[in-house]
Amino acid sequence: MSALGGLSGLVHPSLAAIGEVGEGFFKERTEGNLPCQARTSHLFCWDWATEHIDRYGTPTLQQAELVVISVIAGFVIAFALGLLAHRVRWLRPPLLAGTGILFAIPSIALFLLLLPITGRGRETAIIALTAYTLQIIYRNVVLGLDNVPGPVKDAARGMGLTSRQILWKVEVPMAVPEIIAGLRVATVSTVAIATLAVFAGGGGLGTQILGEANLTFPTAIVIAMVIVIAMGLFFDLILLTIQRLLTPWRRVRVV
Amino acid sequence: MSGLASLLPPAAYSFGGAFEFIFSEQASNVTGGKKVGGIEQVLELAATQVQVSILALLLALLIALPIGLYFGHRGVGELLAVGIGNAGRAVPELALIALVAVVIGVGTLTLVLVLAALGIAPILTNTFVGIRQVDRASVDAARGAGMTEFQILRKVELPLAVPSIMQGVRGASVNIVATATIAPLVGVLTLGEFILNENVYGSDGVLAGAICTAVLALIFEFGLAALQRRLTSKGLKLQQASA
Amino acid sequence: MPTGDAAPDSQSQPHAGASSVSYENVTKRYEGSAEPAVDKLTLEVAAGEICILVGPSGCGKTTAMRMVNRTVEMTSGEIRIGGHSVRDRDPAKLRREIGYVIQQVGLFPHRTIAQNIATVPTLLGWPRERIRARTAELLELIRLDPELADRFPAQLSGGQQQRVGVARALAVDPPVMLMDEPFGAIDPINRERLQNEFLRLQAEIRKTILFVTHDIDEAIKMGDRIAVMREQGRVEQFATPAELLMEPATEFVEDFVGADRALKRLALMRVxxxxxxxxxxxxxxxxxxxxxxxxxxxxxxxxxxxxxxxxxxxxxxxxxxxxxxxxxxxxxxxxxxxxxxxxxxxxxxxxxxxxxxxxxxxxxxxxxxxxxxxxxxxxxxxxxxxxxxxxxxxxxxxxx
CATH class of the missing domain: 3.10.580.10 (CBS-domain)
Structure with a gap:
């Protein structure tokens, strides 16, 4: 720990409790002889990166799993709420306000506020992340359903479709671009926010940033950051592809 | 009481304990008898967080608003404006703050600059989109009536884009206030101090920090929502209600 | 409140009366399109007349009209208002002297009806009292309840909004008005009413009006003279409504005027x-x-x-x-x-x-x-x- 002591002036003396990777990682780094690792001013150390890239595998998978589960759960809930608000108009203001408040609470606080209820762990992280996706997806579902032109619905009604059929065969398909636009925003945000899941004991790439030694070592942080951004891009492309497949009649519009 | 406590897992979080921590000082196991928590320390940390957040929000507004207005009015740079918004969402704040701390160093100035950078993307994107969404007929009529380009922007486009711009400001505020929570990583003590130092403040301190941060963020959110209502013209509200 | 200072007060209307508008070889090319939108248009609109530019969509009629107030800049040629080239003027100042009415009205939703009408007077820096008087007078002119002055556009019907649009264009009594399908978005019954009201108004104010429409019936009803246009702003015939109906100059005009032109003639006659x-x-x-x-x-x-x-x-x-x-x-x-x-x-x-x-x-x-x-x-x-x-x-x- 003495080596760290010399560097601690750079960082607030904190985080001991959070370091989920701490010790082993730290030792490995100081025991090595590669020159660039020793210098904290060095923004990126390729040698270290190529040698240690495998330690990011598990956190990356953890984070991806958190994102996929949360976004799917968020989509199911928000879509149901959106359909409800589409039918029952007076529910709109309270639903908008409710999801908006969840969204306004800092994610880090939301993770921690759940601890007394659900305890530390993956489930807590998922609940918080799900709550965070609701506002964006819900808003776009309502917007998408509202934007279906009246004449189209009229024509459908005129041809004898029931309300239920109009919803599932006309309104929902036509709302797909907006809904997926919402999903994309929610997903990319969730990828970034899931980095904070470490505060709820949910693992993920945050562990590679907050480990006590890592905080003084830029390379470790840069790698985590690049993986998070790449993951966001990756999910975004997947959703974009899904949207194109689902709406062959429409060019994609980024919202 | 003590018998029961020993049966509990080491990190037991309870709202009761958290509220106790907020309102009265507690003993800590690592400060050598110095008491921690209590309303005074909470308010002191909250004040710092409010200050850096407002500073950063204003700075972000100062940078993003003119750029968004200009590009929105000219109708150019859509890919850039929307792209910045998307990119802004993709960056993990935790990594950004940690990296800045190591590479640039700690301090209030560094913090405010980073927080402002986080606020620029949503304000810029929403300003751009808000201006572009203004009814082209109103702009055409304004130009036909002999307004200069600056007058069109100031008298027609800007007032009509207020809801969208404020949406961006609210998004920026959520980002900034949330990220200001982890400001202790760059050496500025905000409410995140309780969260990041569990060994000093205990589980009650962590939860107390979370509660205070949430309350602070909601105050910002409600304040900005109220500001948005005030800044939005009555005529615009009527139009939105009838649409 | 002095409401009578409008029409005869020469100082308040530096541009009172009407001016002729002339196009001389006006051409407009949009970047990236091979064909000009308007090609060598020459047209003379007499002062105080309603001149209708009518033609199928894409014929360049709107482009031709918008070059007058330079919301579209001409590529070559010359447009003169009362003998003065529009090129010599600062565009914003030029536009304040030209009334402008568009199909979508384009009222400012965040401003009251009175503020909307006062747009140009405010730009010109008129004193508040004078703006108030002029607004009241215009509301009366377009027969709108003065109580509506403090309402917002969203609270008015489409027909009322378009009347306000006309009043806004007339606010400083401009010598020339440009109207781009002004009644196009109004239902037939109200359109008829607005057209009649506007003709009554024009009988009083006698502006030079360039009026764009694609509706030949509207052209015949509203126009003193009609320019029938086809692609690239080519004028097929420039004539009074009666001449157009009696003796269409080309097959294009004949087709455009329609097979029922005999019946249309009845619209031009009285018992x-x-x-x-x-x-x-x-x-x-x-x-x-x-x-x-x-x-x-x-x-x-x-x-x-x-x-x-x-x-x-x-x-x-x-x-x-x-x-x-x-x-x-x-x-x-x-x-x-x-x-x-x-x-x-x-x-x-x-x-x-x-x-x-x-x-x-x-x-x-x-x-x-x-x-x-x-x-x-x-x-x-x-x-x-x-x-x-x-x-x-x-x-x-x-x-x-």
Whole structure:
């Protein structure tokens, strides 16, 4: 720990409790002889990166799993709420306000506020992340359903479709671009926010940033950051592809 | 009481304990008898967080608003404006703050600059989109009536884009206030101090920090929502209600 | 509050009156398109006239109009207002002197009706009192309830909004107005009303108006002169509505005006413009023998006499049974049916006849006295006879 002591002036003396990777990682780094690792001013150390890239595998998978589960759960809930608000108009203001408040609470606080209820762990992280996706997806579902032109619905009604059929065969398909636009925003945000899941004991790439030694070592942080951004891009492309497949009649519009 | 406590897992979080921590000082196991928590320390940390957040929000507004207005009015740079918004969402704040701390160093100035950078993307994107969404007929009529380009922007486009711009400001505020929570990583003590130092403040301190941060963020959110209502013209509200 | 300072106050209207607008070889090329949108347009719009630019979509009519206030910049050529080139002016200042009305109205949703109307006066820095007076005057001019002044556009109907749009364009009494399909988004009934109101307004204000539409009926109704355009702003014919209907210059104009142009001509005529049948009149107490004699006269085309009062106002049609008595009774057996006026537009008169299911009806003058009889037969003969053309041309070229 003495080596760290010399560097601690750079960082607030904190985080001991959070370091989920701490010790082993730290030792490995100081025991090595590669020159660039020793210098904290060095923004990126390729040698270290190529040698240690495998330690990011598990956190990356953890984070991806958190994102996929949360976004799917968020989509199911928000879509149901959106359909409800589409039918029952007076529910709109309270639903908008409710999801908006969840969204306004800092994610880090939301993770921690759940601890007394659900305890530390993956489930807590998922609940918080799900709550965070609701506002964006819900808003776009309502917007998408509202934007279906009246004449189209009229024509459908005129041809004898029931309300239920109009919803599932006309309104929902036509709302797909907006809904997926919402999903994309929610997903990319969730990828970034899931980095904070470490505060709820949910693992993920945050562990590679907050480990006590890592905080003084830029390379470790840069790698985590690049993986998070790449993951966001990756999910975004997947959703974009899904949207194109689902709406062959429409060019994609980024919202 | 003590018998029961020993049966509990080491990190037991309870709202009761958290509220106790907020309102009265507690003993800590690592400060050598110095008491921690209590309303005074909470308010002191909250004040710092409010200050850096407002500073950063204003700075972000100062940078993003003119750029968004200009590009929105000219109708150019859509890919850039929307792209910045998307990119802004993709960056993990935790990594950004940690990296800045190591590479640039700690301090209030560094913090405010980073927080402002986080606020620029949503304000810029929403300003751009808000201006572009203004009814082209109103702009055409304004130009036909002999307004200069600056007058069109100031008298027609800007007032009509207020809801969208404020949406961006609210998004920026959520980002900034949330990220200001982890400001202790760059050496500025905000409410995140309780969260990041569990060994000093205990589980009650962590939860107390979370509660205070949430309350602070909601105050910002409600304040900005109220500001948005005030800044939005009555005529615009009527139009939105009838649409 | 002094409301009377508008029209005659020369200081408040530096541009009062109307100015001519002339296009000289005006060309507009948009970047990236091979063909010019408007190619060498030359057109002379006389001061105080409504000049309609009409044509299919994409013919360049809107582009042609917008080059006047430089919301579209011409590529080459010259446009002069009252002899002065628009190129020499600062665009913003130029536009403040040109009224501008567009189809989507474009009212500012965040400003009240009064603030909307005061847009240009505010830009020109008029004192508040004067703006208030002018706004009140304009609200009256467009017959809008003054109580609406403090409302917002979202609280007005589409027709009311378009009236406000017109008032906003008229605020500083500009010598020239540009109107781009101003009534295009209004339902037919309200459109008709707004068109009539606008014609009434124009009779008062006498502006030079460039009016773009794709609706030939609107063009015929509103225009003093009509420029029929096709691709690249080529003017196929520039003529009065009557000339256009009587003698379309090209096949394009003929097609555009439509196969029913004969019927459209009726919209340009009034009942007084055609020779009516003589009405055999009868008054109560008159011997029926005398009335029968009138019916036998060669110039009378109808079989029944018209009962009138002492002031020759029509009361009803007498029947065979009525005429069996010694003297004409107080009341006619058959109802009067529709009564037309000399000032009725011929198309409306025909519609009245057809709707009532009658062959003919009494026509009265301004005092309500019988002036003659109009029949479906007269109208159809008129439409069929080519010899009527000259009369008609004279008839419709009366000053509006």
């Amino acid at each position: 007084r413009d055609i020779s009516l049948w003589v009405a055999p009149l009868a008054t109560a107490g008159e011997p029926t023998a005398a009335v029968r004699a009138k019916l036998d006269s060669p110039e009378v085309e109808v079989r029944y006499p018209l009962l009138v009062d002492a002031a020759r106002r029509p009361l009803g049609w007498l029947s065979e049974r009525d005429l069996r008595a010694e003297t004409v009774p107080e009341r006619a057996d058959s109802p009067l049916g529709p009564v037309l006026e000399l000032d009725d537009v011929m198309r409306d008169a025909l519609a009245d006849l057809l709707q009532a299911g009658v062959q003919y009806a009494a026509v009265v003058d301004g005092a309500g006295a019988v002036a003659g009889i109009l029949s479906v037969e007269i109208i159809s003969e008129f439409l069929a006879s080519p010899g009527a053309k000259q009369d008609e041309l004279e008839a419709v070229e009366r000053p509006k």
